[in-house]
Amino acid sequence: MEFPTTPAVEAFTVEPGHRRNTVTDQIKNYILKNDLRPGDLMPTETEICATLGVSRSSVREAIRTLQALDIVEVRHGYGTYVGNLSLAPLVEGLVFRGVLSPENNFAALREVVEVREALDLAMAPAIVAALNGSADSVLKELVAVMVTKSTAGESFPDEDLAFHSRLLSYLDNALVGQLVAAFWEVNTVVYPLLGLPPAADMDETAKAHGAMLDAAQTGDLEAYKKAVIDHYQPLRRALEKATTVH
Amino acid sequence: MEFPTTPAVEAFTVEPGHRRNTVTDQIKNYILKNDLRPGDLMPTETEICATLGVSRSSVREAIRTLQALDIVEVRHGYGTYVGNLSLAPLVEGLVFRGVLSPENNFAALREVVEVREALDLAMAPAIVAALNGSADSVLKELVAVMVTKSTAGESFPDEDLAFHSRLLSYLDNALVGQLVAAFWEVNTVVYPLLGLPPAADMDETAKAHGAMLDAAQTGDLEAYKKAVIDHYQPLRRALEKATTVH
Numbered sequence: 001m002e003f004p005t006t007p008a009v010e011a012f013t014v015e016p017g018h019r020r021n022t023v024t025d026q027i028k029n030y031i032l033k034n035d036l037r038p039g040d041l042m043p044t045e046t047e048i049c050a051t052l053g054v055s056r057s058s059v060r061e062a063i064r065t066l067q068a069l070d071i072v073e074v075r076h077g078y079g080t081y082v083g084n085l086s087l088a089p090l091v092e093g094l095v096f097r098g099v100l101s102p103e104n105n106f107a108a109l110r111e112v113v114e115v116r117e118a119l120d121l122a123m124a125p126a127i128v129a130a131l132n133g134s135a136d137s138v139l140k141e142l143v144a145v146m147v148t149k150s151t152a153g154e155s156f157p158d159e160d161l162a163f164h165s166r167l168l169s170y171l172d173n174a175l176v177g178q179l180v181a182a183f184w185e186v187n188t189v190v191y192p193l194l195g196l197p198p199a200a201d202m203d204e205t206a207k208a209h210g211a212m213l214d215a216a217q218t219g220d221l222e223a224y225k226k227a228v229i230d231h232y233q234p235l236r237r238a239l240e241k242a243t244t245v246h
Numbered sequence: 247m248e249f250p251t252t253p254a255v256e257a258f259t260v261e262p263g264h265r266r267n268t269v270t271d272q273i274k275n276y277i278l279k280n281d282l283r284p285g286d287l288m289p290t291e292t293e294i295c296a297t298l299g300v301s302r303s304s305v306r307e308a309i310r311t312l313q314a315l316d317i318v319e320v321r322h323g324y325g326t327y328v329g330n331l332s333l334a335p336l337v338e339g340l341v342f343r344g345v346l347s348p349e350n351n352f353a354a355l356r357e358v359v360e361v362r363e364a365l366d367l368a369m370a371p372a373i374v375a376a377l378n379g380s381a382d383s384v385l386k387e388l389v390a391v392m393v394t395k396s397t398a399g400e401s402f403p404d405e406d407l408a409f410h411s412r413l414l415s416y417l418d419n420a421l422v423g424q425l426v427a428a429f430w431e432v433n434t435v436v437y438p439l440l441g442l443p444p445a446a447d448m449d450e451t452a453k454a455h456g457a458m459l460d461a462a463q464t465g466d467l468e469a470y471k472k473a474v475i476d477h478y479q480p481l482r483r484a485l486e487k488a489t490t491v492h
Contacts, residue, residue: 002456015474028342031346032345032346037346037347061310064307064310064311064314065311065314066312066314067311067313068310068312068314068315068335069314069338069339071337071338071339073343085339085342086460088338089314089315089336089337089339090335090336091289092315092317093315093316093317093331093332093333093335094421095313096274096317096331097331100277100278100331101277101283104434108421111419111420111421111422112421114419114422115419115421115422115425117384118363118365118368118422119365119368119370121368122364122365122367122368123364143301146359161352162453173357173360173361174357174360175354175357175358175360176357176360176361176364190294206418230320242471
């Protein structure tokens with residue numbers, strides 16, 4: 001299998017401006033041909049230059065590109081490894097997009113919140129089916145901490161992410177979990193960068209996590225969906241308010 | 247507003263291995279402070295070195311990173327511009343992930359197909375509400391071409407993408423449209439790279455696009471959702487068959 005140098009990925013990119021680089025593709029092919037996996041050590045820069053017959057500067061540029069995409073990981077003083085292929089590049093791009101156009105009524109952030117809700121609702125039947133009849137003490141404890149913290153006027157980002165990540169770990173689809181975590185992260189990072197005040201009524205969000213859990217464990221799909229929507233209400237209200245003010 | 251050098255984005259990245267670079271953040275801050283927009287010309291490498299007081303090699307590395315993320319675009323012979331902030335980096339990472347583990351029962355590709363279906367179903371109420379009572383001749387023509395091509399045994403990727411993109415353009419959320427296009431692209435690029443034979447019964451997929459359009463324009467949400475699911479069946483069957491064989 002070869003990475004084509006002018007693949008379909010180029011032809012159908014909705015927004016181009018992203019040029020393929022041959023040395024980049026050659027290094028990808030090297031990883032594939034040698035059956036390397038995330039965490040495996042890559043050859044040195046010198047070895048790659050020799051193997052591919054290309055200059056050191058072009059290898060260095062390609063490695064830098066692949067590093068930005070989390071396809072390789074450079075551990076300074078140790079070497080270059082195959083990367084985790086995480087969604088960190090998506091997060092980085094969307095965070096920047098989110099803060100680039102604040103005058104545009106926070107449209108980019110609103111779109112992220114809508115995508116989060118859409119993914120949560122799309123996964124609702126599978127989540128409810130997976131949790132129906134179970135009793136997850138970790139999720140229960142996370143809800144308790146979120147409610148306690150919100151009552152004390154504290155934020156609870158760690159517990160929030162942990163709750164959603166654990167919920168989605170019940171699904172046989174790692175990509176969905178990573179996407180939900182990625183959009184959660186974009187949301188959480190962009191919100192304060194836009195200078196928005198903390199959403200009021202975050203206790204509603206804390207409690208709605210509890211309603212989600214109860215509904216899933218009793219197999220009540222409609223109640224679960226309602227709790228998902230309720231759980232975004234404080235955030236949506238804060239965004240609407242900010243849009244009106246600005 | 248400043249990009250923090252150790253932002254929350256680092257603390258909550260589900261899969262780390264992606265290091266923040268201070269010069270990268272400084273260049274992002276430059277774009278924000280100067281209120282630049284996609285397509286705007288950036289200062290030259292020399293100017294950035296002088297402005298930020300950093301070395302040429304670190305600026306070059308940072309530009310390469312930002313280029314991979316489509317935050318800047320380098321047009322050789324013309325200059326460096328603010329990039330389109332597209333989802334091309336997501337596509338590139340997921341395509342590589344998709345081809346990296348073919349022995350794993352095509353799990354990465356199956357996950358992409360499931361995310362596509364989930365997003366389509368999540369958007370169903372908004373799409374049906376937007377198209378109800380309308381008659382979009384462009385979508386109708388795209389369906390006709392897909393049916394004609396599939397009857398002739400031809401594939402129809404261009405029309406397929408154009409259909410979904412136009413359908414989603416009815417929504418007030420550009421991010422959803424870009425995500426759907428991105429996952430479509432990953433799917434379309436990875437499938438042949440895995441050596442999978444073309445899905446049989448692609449005429450079912452072609453016709454199901456027509457059923458989606460009819461259902462949306464007559465406001466029949468349940469029929470729309472059924473057509474969305476039907477439209478993925480040939481692809482799902484092809485994947486199941488390949489998983490059994492391998």
